[in-house]
Amino acid sequence: MPAGPSPRRGAPWITLAALLSLFAAQFIGALLPNAALLCAAGAGGLAFDLSLRHWQPGILSVMTRLHFDEAVRQLLRDLLFVIGLAHLSGIDTVPRLVLAGTLLAAYAAHFGCRALAVLIRRSRALPVVTRNIDTSALGLSPAPPRPLMRPGRRMPLFAVPGTAGLLGTVLTDSAVWGLLGAGASLALFAGGWAYLATWLLPGKRPPDVERTLAWFQDWLNAYRPDVGLYFSGGSGTAYQANMWLSTLAALDGRPLVVLRERGMVQQIAATDVPIVCVPRVAHLMLLEHSTLKMLLHPANAPKTSQVLRIPTIKHAFTNHGESDKLSSCNPYAKVYDEVWVAGPAARRRYALADVGVDDRDVVEVGRPQLAPIQPHTGPPDPSGPVTVLYAPTWEGWTNDPGNTSVLLAGENIVRALLAEPRVRLLYKPHPMTGSVNPRAGEADARIRALIEAANAAAAGERRPARRPPARGEAAAERGLLAAPAPRAISGRTGSAEAELARRTEELNVLTARAFRPRADEMERMLRQTAPPPGRAAAVAAATEAWRTAFWAAQPARAHLILTGPRPDIYSCFNQADLLISDVSSVVADFLASTKPYAVVNTSGLPEEEFRAANPTVRAAAILEPDAAGVPELLRSVTDPARDTLAGARRELKAFLLGPAEPPSQVRFQQAVHALCAASDARRSRRARLNASLAMP
Structure with a gap:
């Protein structure tokens, strides 16, 4: 059953409606006139605007596309204050004109700052961008402060004194506060413009295209x-x-x-x-x-x-x-x-x-x-869970329903797996799921909701006892009906969590970007120089230690939704007793372990034609979209006598991945040497040809 609409889906429009309501209230306060309403709505609108970047940043891009960006919003807010002053106060015309002129000068400085930021940003876009290369010879400079480069940050912050001054003028009927506030905003914008202008001076100016390309050519010649x-x-x-x-x-x-x-x-x-x-x-x-x-x-x-x-x-x-x-x-x-x-x-x-x-x-x-994939060592421990990795592929550019099982079978498969007390589900969707077909993304969200609900239910309720086996019912027929001894879903130990936190911090330090989070590409080039010797080995060791700590810190019986680069798919392979996937490279890679696997047939083809059309499924169990075969599939994983495809998997592994000897890295290196030799031979032929053509 499709899940109800997400409460977050309508949040941007609710936010936009709230912002427009504050503007409407400020407008009414200016026209009535009502000083309290004008000030409350104006101050609330500015505070609301400042907070949007932290808790609802998506709405900012929506408003920018609607040409209702931060400058327009602040200009409208200040204009309403000026209209309110005309109705509320007895301030003379001259002070009022000076106040309006100061505000306009502040806006002019803002737009000047904005134009200068665009110029600097374009000048800092070098023709070559690098990582792990020493760029000290280019004399690169750090980026300007982000508030000066981003109008969405600069305008609301620098406009605060001006708005506060207008509030003071409305409440006290004195132009002094407005002039002081508007003058402070003008000083901030003008000072920002002057500070940004220093990035056009020789000491901070980026190298020109010719110099950068000459440096790049020199680096190529040296490396x-x-x-x-x-x-x-x-x-x-x-x-x-x-x-x-x-x-x-x-x-x-x-x-x-x-x-x-x-x-x-x-x-x-x-x-x-x-x-x-x-x-x-x-x-x-x-x-x-x-x-x-x-x-x-x-x-x-x-x-x-x-x-x-x-x-x-x-x-x-x-x-x-x-x-x-x-x-x-x-x-x-x-x-x-x-x-x-x-x-x-x-x-x-x-x-x-x-x-x-x-x-x-x-x-x-x-x-x-x-190479990191561990080989199959037999059925899972009878006292432990059966770990099933469901790793469907994405919908693909052709949007064919046969590409991914998420659309037609994903929810059925997950429900069937969650219904088995002994199963521990690892769900790792393809990172591009839903990028072409939104329905695939919606199905993925429903699958995640099913898993989260199952975890919540397992954490809050003890599972009911299963019926005793019927007379004559073999253990193999019972399959997974008997769950192992119950363990707490939230049973991660504090020491395991602490070890994971320590390993995460260690890995993050080794792989951290050596620059500010908001640095531009030139600053990143400046900071990301040649790595120290031995860093690659240290990262590999820290990554392996993180994997060990991650799996040790997970609840023994909890189902997991795994997204992002950590843990990687091969680490998931090593945890799984069974893979369920689609016709994809995940299946071919999993065969390196020779563990049991199943492929979901959403193509509409009969099973015989499906196997004939897809060699990677020749040693697979075939699941139909209704997932009715899941119980029998799980029995074949726990009972070696039912695993009739073990020999076929070993044969298919050699057919798909090639021989075990020599190792793949050796064969890959040999292919590199051969193609490099062919490149050298072609260069030699070209050199001889050019030499012969140059002879009189």
């Missing part, structure tokens, strides 16, 4: 990168690049991450690999004259075609995961020099798809990222 990871994408897609960072860092060359969107620089996870963002194509071409031999591409993007123009660089498409979706054999893959896949299954997928990818260009390298 001499050979292997790079190229990524372009929008918000929420950084995980596609992040999954390859550890593999890139483990290579024996000089790696580099090349990005195209400025906002992506800070979305890339903690790494010691140098990161450069080159937004413009003209500047990207500097890589042609570098030592960079090859680029890895974890995703197709419109801007990928721009870097493919560089003839000195070889390109390998690694993708960000393999599945039986059509996107895993995209025709665009033919533009790369090579397509690197995990195992024979992907090679066969490209051959069957007939999208123009030559089989000679397909290289099997395994999945180096899967």
Whole structure:
């Protein structure tokens, strides 16, 4: 049953209505005239405006889109005070005109400050943005104070003295208070403008484009990168690049991450690999004259075609995961020099798809990222819970209901799992769920509500005793009907929580950005210099310690909703006894453990056709949208005699991920060496050709 509307959904409109009501009350107070109403509504409106940024920031962007931004709101508020003064006070015309003129001068200084902030912000947008690189030679400067750069913060704060002065004038019928307040606001705005202007002086002025590009070329010549990871994408897609960072860092060359969107620089996870963002194509071409031999591409993007123009660089498409979706054999893959896949299954997928990818260009390298996944060690402990990981994929760009089970089956699956006393559910939705189809986001919200309600019920009520087994009913038939000895849902120990807090702080310190939260990209470049030796190993150790502490601190029987980068999906794999997912790369990765898994069939195909069309589900249990097969699925997890797919999973693992020996990282490194050698050979041929053409 769909959940009722969220009370937070209407909060922005309630907030907007309250703000407009205060303006209406101030307007009435100015016209009646009524000094008490005018002052109360005006002061309340300013206080309300100042508080919005802290408890309802979303409404500010809505009002800006409606051209009702902070300057317009404050101007209207002060105008109503001036109208009220005309009706209420006996102040002479001259003082009133001086007061109005001072207010107008304050607004002029505000807009001058705003124009200067735009100029400074644009001048500080460098043609190259970096991380993990020493930029001291550029002489970068910190960003100006945020209140001076952001009109949404500057206007309400600096206008407080002026509004307070007008309140005093209305209440006392003396122009002195208004002149003092308006003068103070004018001084604040003018002083802010003068202070901002210092960022245009030589000491704080950012380097020009030519100097920045010359520095970047010098850095490339000194660092001499050979292997790079190229990524372009929008918000929420950084995980596609992040999954390859550890593999890139483990290579024996000089790696580099090349990005195209400025906002992506800070979305890339903690790494010691140098990161450069080159937004413009003209500047990207500097890589042609570098030592960079090859680029890895974890995703197709419109801007990928721009870097493919560089003839000195070889390109390998690694993708960000393999599945039986059509996107895993995209025709665009033919533009790369090579397509690197995990195992024979992907090679066969490209051959069957007939999208123009030559089989000679397909290289099997395994999945180096899967090394942390622990192998299957047998059924779960009879005295403990059965941990089920439900990790559905998202709706995809095609919005096909068969892409994700969240829409048609998610709630049924979760209800069926929650109905089993012994199940502990880990729900980890895809981070892009609901980004294309809002209905998927709504279904995800209902699933979360079911899990939260189950936890609340388990914490507040003791489960009723189950009936004793009937005569002749085998333990295998009872399956999961008998729950283990009850344990408190809120049974996290204080020491476990303290250890998690300590490990979180340790990891946050190691991965923290060395800059103010509101720093601009130039200041971040200034602070994010080359990491100290050994930081990568320290981060890896701290991450593993955090994982251990996180799982130890969770209630033994509580269901968990897991979002965000921590804990990562592979850590969830190691906790799970069973995976339920869709046709996605999650299934192929989970097979590294050879644990039981199930795939939800929301395609509408009969089971035989569904298995034939999707090789990754050949060793899976198939769940229909009604989730009627969940009890039998759980019995097969707890009773090895019922697990008839164990051998098929081992065979499918080799088919999807390739052989266990040599290790995937070794095969990946060999593929890098081979493609770099091909790049060197092409450069040599070009050099010989150029030399021959230059001969008389």
